[in-house]
Amino acid sequence: xxxxxxxxxxxxxxxxxxxxxxxxxxxxxxxYGLFWYKQPSSGEMIFLIYQGSYDxxxxxxxxxxxxxxxxxxxxxxxxxxxxxxxxxxxFCAMRDPGGFKTIFGAxxxxxxxx
Amino acid sequence: xxxxxxxxxxxxxxxxQSMTLQCAQDMNHEYMSWYRxxxxxxxxxxxYSVGAGITDQGEVPNGYNVSRSTTEDxxxxxxxxxxxxxxxxxxxxxxxxxxxxSTEAFFGQGTRLTVV
Numbered sequence: 001x002x003x004x005x006x007x008x009x010x011x012x013x014x015x016x017x018x019x020x021x022x023x024x025x026x027x028x029x030x031x032y033g034l035f036w037y038k039q040p041s042s043g044e045m046i047f048l049i050y051q052g053s054y055d056x057x058x059x060x061x062x063x064x065x066x067x068x069x070x071x072x073x074x075x076x077x078x079x080x081x082x083x084x085x086x087x088x089x090x091f092c093a094m095r096d097p098g099g100f101k102t103i104f105g106a107x108x109x110x111x112x113x114x
Numbered sequence: 115x116x117x118x119x120x121x122x123x124x125x126x127x128x129x130x131q132s133m134t135l136q137c138a139q140d141m142n143h144e145y146m147s148w149y150r151x152x153x154x155x156x157x158x159x160x161x162y163s164v165g166a167g168i169t170d171q172g173e174v175p176n177g178y179n180v181s182r183s184t185t186e187d188x189x190x191x192x193x194x195x196x197x198x199x200x201x202x203x204x205x206x207x208x209x210x211x212x213x214x215x216s217t218e219a220f221f222g223q224g225t226r227l228t229v230v
Contacts, residue, residue, distance in 0.1 A: 004156075006156075009154075035218055035219075043202070043223065043224050044221065044223055044224070045204065045206075045219075045221035047218035047219070047220075050217075050218060091156055091157065093157075100145065100162060100164055100170070101147070101159055101162055101172065102147070102159070102206075102219060103159060103173070104149075104156040104157040104158070105156050106154055106155055106156040107156050
C-alpha cells in the first residue's frame with residue numbers, strides 16, 4: 001500500500017532564511033507523481049510543485065524546489081527566502097500510476113518569524 | 115471559470131440526519147474525489163471517480179455514498195450522520211494523466227461539517 005510520511009508536525013524559520021520540509025513515501029509502483037500543497041489559515045488548498053518519478057531533474061517553481069531522492073524515497077520541499085506569508089500547513093502527496101488516487105501526508109505546520 | 119465549487123461552506127447536523135454535500139467543477143476534469151481533513155491526519159480519501167458513471171472507494175468510505183451522473187457534478191451523501199463524521203470535507207478535480215505526467219488537483223473551498 002502507498003504511504004506518505006511527514007515527520008515534522010511543526011517547523012519554525014526566520015524570515016528570509018531557507019527551510020526544508022521533509023516527506024518520505026512508500027510505494028512499490030515504479031511510476032508515480034509527487035506533489036506539495038500549501039494550506040493557509042483561510043483553509044484553501046494551493047498547489048505548489050510536482051515531481052514525476054521518472055523526472056531526471058528536481059522540480060523548481062519560483063522559491064519552491066523539490067529535493068527528490070528516489071533511492072531514499074524522499075521528496076523534501078525547500079522554500080528559499082521565507083516570507084511571512086509562507087506561514088501555513090504544507091502537505092506532501094502522492095498519486096498512484098493510474099492517476100486515480102492521491103494520498104496525503106499528515107502535514108507540517110510552518111511558522112515564519114519576523 | 116469558477117473552478118471547483120462546494121456547497122454548503124458550513125453545516126451542522128444532528129446525529130442520524132442525512133445530507134448531501136455538493137461539488138461541481140467547470141473545467142471538464144475527468145477525475146473527481148472527496149477527502150476529509152481531520153487534525154493531525156492530513157487529507158484522507160473517501161471516494162473518487164474517474165468519469166461519469168464510474169466511482170470507487172478510497173481509504174475511509176464507510177458512511178458515505180457518491181454518484182457521478184455527469185462530468186461536472188460529484189455529490190457526497192452522508193447516509194446517517196455520526197459525530198465521528200465531524201470534519202472538513204474537500205472536493206477535488208483533476209485532468210487525467212497528461213502525456214504520462216500527473217496533474218495537480220484543484221480543490222474546492224471546503225465544507226466544515228459538525229455533527230452533534
